[in-house]
Amino acid sequence: MATYYGMVRGCWRVYQAYNTHVRGLWRTAETALARYELHDGEDDSPDLDAAASATSATLPFSHALSAGHTHHLVVRQRNAYGLVSQNVDETVIEIAADGSQVATRPSAPYDVEADAAAGGTVRVRARYNYLADAGHEGTTWAIWQTDDGSEPDPTDPETATVAMVKRDGAARLDWTSDAYTDGLTVKTLVRARYASGGSDIDSTNTASVSCVANDDGPATVAADAFFARAVARQGQ
Amino acid sequence: MPYQYDGADGLWWLLTGATYDGGPQSDPYDSRGNYAGNTRFGSQGISCAGGPSNLRVDYASGYNGTGTGTLRCTGADAVAWTPPDGSEGAAITIANGQTRVVCGDDESKYLTVTRTSADALADSMSVTLADTYNCLWDNVTNGERTAGDTEIRCLGTRNRNAQSLTSLKFWLRSLADTAEVGAAGYAAAGAVSIDAKTAGEFADWPAEGCAINATTNEALWYTRTTDDTLEVAAGGRDFWGDGAAAGNADDVLYPVAPICIAAEGPSSQPGGYLTDRTGEGQEGGGPPGTLYHPVSASAADVVEVGTVASGYLYGLWIERKVLAGRGGAATVDWGVACSFELVP
Numbered sequence: 001m002a003t004y005y006g007m008v009r010g011c012w013r014v015y016q017a018y019n020t021h022v023r024g025l026w027r028t029a030e031t032a033l034a035r036y037e038l039h040d041g042e043d044d045s046p047d048l049d050a051a052a053s054a055t056s057a058t059l060p061f062s063h064a065l066s067a068g069h070t071h072h073l074v075v076r077q078r079n080a081y082g083l084v085s086q087n088v089d090e091t092v093i094e095i096a097a098d099g100s101q102v103a104t105r106p107s108a109p110y111d112v113e114a115d116a117a118a119g120g121t122v123r124v125r126a127r128y129n130y131l132a133d134a135g136h137e138g139t140t141w142a143i144w145q146t147d148d149g150s151e152p153d154p155t156d157p158e159t160a161t162v163a164m165v166k167r168d169g170a171a172r173l174d175w176t177s178d179a180y181t182d183g184l185t186v187k188t189l190v191r192a193r194y195a196s197g198g199s200d201i202d203s204t205n206t207a208s209v210s211c212v213a214n215d216d217g218p219a220t221v222a223a224d225a226f227f228a229r230a231v232a233r234q235g236q
Numbered sequence: 237m238p239y240q241y242d243g244a245d246g247l248w249w250l251l252t253g254a255t256y257d258g259g260p261q262s263d264p265y266d267s268r269g270n271y272a273g274n275t276r277f278g279s280q281g282i283s284c285a286g287g288p289s290n291l292r293v294d295y296a297s298g299y300n301g302t303g304t305g306t307l308r309c310t311g312a313d314a315v316a317w318t319p320p321d322g323s324e325g326a327a328i329t330i331a332n333g334q335t336r337v338v339c340g341d342d343e344s345k346y347l348t349v350t351r352t353s354a355d356a357l358a359d360s361m362s363v364t365l366a367d368t369y370n371c372l373w374d375n376v377t378n379g380e381r382t383a384g385d386t387e388i389r390c391l392g393t394r395n396r397n398a399q400s401l402t403s404l405k406f407w408l409r410s411l412a413d414t415a416e417v418g419a420a421g422y423a424a425a426g427a428v429s430i431d432a433k434t435a436g437e438f439a440d441w442p443a444e445g446c447a448i449n450a451t452t453n454e455a456l457w458y459t460r461t462t463d464d465t466l467e468v469a470a471g472g473r474d475f476w477g478d479g480a481a482a483g484n485a486d487d488v489l490y491p492v493a494p495i496c497i498a499a500e501g502p503s504s505q506p507g508g509y510l511t512d513r514t515g516e517g518q519e520g521g522g523p524p525g526t527l528y529h530p531v532s533a534s535a536a537d538v539v540e541v542g543t544v545a546s547g548y549l550y551g552l553w554i555e556r557k558v559l560a561g562r563g564g565a566a567t568v569d570w571g572v573a574c575s576f577e578l579v580p
Contacts (some may be wrong), residue, residue, distance in 0.1 A: 015402060015577035017245035021409055022391065022573035024371040029378040030481060030564025051372040082566040147516040236392035 029080040033216035037084065038063050041072040045090060048074060069096040097127070106130075106138040106192040108205035109173070114188040120179035120215035128164065128171040128189045138192030139164055141173045142202060145188050147180050152208050178214035240327035242346045244297060245337050245406070246397030246578050249278035252390045252551065253514050257507035261510050264389070268513040268521075272392030278373070280365040287361025291315065294335065294363050295348035298571070304364045307347065312356035313436045319345040320365060324511045330357075334531070343580075373570065374518075376558050387518045390500075390510060391552045393574070395544040398536050401578045405543040406499065406552055407530035408492040409571030410447075412440040415465075417487040425473065425484035430458070430466040431487065439463040444563050446494040448531050452481035455529060457494070475488055475559065476529055489496075491530040491569035494558065498525040500551040508549035523553030533575050556565030 037052035038058055046053075054063040065071045072090045111125040117123040123143070129187035130137040139160040144152035150160075164171040171235065179187050187208040193200050254261035254273030277426030280296040287445075288309060303320025310316050316327040324413050332354040339346040346559075347363065372389055375528035402436045415437035421430035432438050438460050441447075447456045447466065455470030474480040476496060500523075502508025513521040530538040541550050554572065 013579045016243070016580045017403075017577050018246070018572045019299050020244060020247055020249070020576075021571055022249055022372075022574075023280075023298045023367055023409060023569070024373070024569050025367050025369045026373040026375050026570070027369065027556055028381055028558070028565040030381060031378040033564045080564060081375070082564055134512065149522070196426070210461040229532055 007030045027081040030082070031080050032221075033078060035078050037076050037078055037171045037190075039074045039076070040065070041090075042066065042069045043072075045072050046074055047144040048076070048088065051152065052076075065093060065095050067095050070094045083221055085151065099221050103196045103199075103201045104136040105201055106133045106136060106194060107204045108203040109141070109190050109192055111208050112190050114186065114209045114211045116211045116214040117176055120182055120213045121176040122180065122186045122188065122213060123213060124173065124175050124188050124190065126173040126227075126233045127227065128192045130164070130166050130171055131169045133192075136194065137203070138171070138194050138203065140193045141171075141175070141196075142187065142191045142193045142200070143175065145177060145186055147213070148186070149185060151206075152187055154189060154191065154202065154206070164192075179215065182213055182215040184213050186213050240335055240337055240348065241398070241534065243339070243578065243580055244299070244346055245348065246395060246401055247574070247576055248276055248394050248396050250392040250394060250512055250549075251275040251277050252392050254575065257440075257509075257549075265374055265518060266514055267389050267391060268516075268518070269390045269510040269553075270512040270514050271507070271509060272394060272551075278393055281368040283339050283364040283366070284362070284364045286353070287359050288357045288383075289362065290351060290353035290355050291330075291357060292350045292352055293347050293361075293363055294350055296363070297344065299342075299344040300340075300346075300365050303342070304362055304365050307349070307361040307363050308431040309357040309359060312358075315349065315357060317345075317347055317420070327404065328578075329350070332389050339419070348492055349368055352495070353455075365571065369415045369567075372554075373556055373575075376568075379566075380558055381564065382560065382563060385519070385556075386530050386559040387556050388513060388521065388523050389554050389556075390513070390523070391554070392508070392510070393541075393544075393552060394549045395414075395546055397578055398546055399579050400545045401576045402543045404550070404574070404576040405533050406497055406539040406572055406574050407532055407535060408495065408497070409446070409573040410531065411442060411491045411493065411569045411571065412500040413437070414443070414450075414491075415489050417483045417485055419485045419488060421467075421485055421487075422483040426479050428473075428483075430456075430468065430483065430489070432464045436463045438466060441491045442564065442565075442569065445491055445568075446475055447489045447491050448489050448529060449481075449483055449489055450531050450535065451487040452483065453529075453537070454481050454483075455477050457562070467498050471561070472559065475557070476527075491531070493533060493556075493568070494571075495530040495554050495556050495570055496527040497555075497572060498523050498527045498553045499541050500524055500553060501541070502549055502551065505545070506547040507550060508551070523555055527553075527555055532575070 039046035040053035112126040250272040253266040310327040318324040323341040325339040416433035417433035421534040455475035458466035528537040
């Protein structure tokens, strides 16, 4: 007798669950949200994440500044979606204790250098970015020097003042002092200055630069003498 | 699922509004029925930094969410994907010129990538994913906000897998964690104040928006006044017209976008023709069929299509409603969730 075999067979599938999301964003306008927002920082930069000190739907608008403080002001614009501009540049206004406005001071000179020059003199060089101070730019270099080791005091009378020559965005100072005693340390403070209402308005920098006076070398040759000698040599 | 059209990539979202199946149509505001066009919809915004210059990220599934993930080269011809807030999935190999799908540990979180040269793959790429503005809905103008506004869109969902997919469902994506109504509940009508059962439950909710009580199915337009409290004005009750009802302690609230959805089976397959609302303006016509606002895959009113044969298309209509007088907002989230089953 033969043996026969039978079989039943098949297969199944195993499904796996998947997820998809479609998502996005939109904005909703509200005209009343559109406005200008003033942030007023007293004696420091304002907190631009804090509530505005004053708001207005239009420009210009007014805001009272408290006396005795330097106010750092930033105005931002908010649109109808509530999105605010991200500008951070400040306008600085100083209000004196009597409520009067102190004129805006020029920015400080930069690249200030003082080097011992011939005959015990000190050569002072500096630069000043007058374009950045448009409307309150300096017109004069104010220079203080000491040779007794003390820091120059800008409340003392200046050692010298020099009219600025402005060109290509920068005023350049190249001034040589009178002679100092050999070996003395000469400290120099240079400020930018302009005159307003009969007063001098100076930059507020206080850091000095120093060098040691040295009278070993001869006095600097005058330009006209050098020119005359060259002409004389050509004539020989 | 290393290949395109496998797994979660088996279902493609498409803009509609084309004049023939697969025709050109890339304007999301015109995505209002007729035929599904040739523009794939639904990728997250993608920003890549570092990593191999010969690997291009073409698509990021919305289920990845937002944040920064890492596409790590695990070999000269292999990469692996770690989604934002996820874990690295299995590495896939990819040859020059190939387009492949690389998944996180959750296979619904994936990227579609293309290799553009034979140079060896090396290093890791940071991939930042973000929700995109106006990918489907335009901004609401001040006039629309004050007067109220209703607009419609239609997205196509096509099965690109070689097998049928099953259990295709749609519901509204929750915009934050759900919260439970506090012990005091709230009244069946009029303005109400809703306290959270647990302190801080509303902290990550939008400042203003739509909440749905999953027990009563009432949609409420709320303003979040604290992390524990929602205020609902009388005009914010029964946002979708299902009937106002009292809220009881422990009722679960879902924060969702002010949208509702309806599915439409085309009159023909696979080149499915959907109801055409393209000629009626963004506000006109209204979606065909009944609209629902389900909040989960297990909700009684979940929009369920069921089985979709390979290559077949279904339409998902979405209606956006702007409540008259709501406040302005820099960002309003929306989202639709979808699930399906497929042989891996």
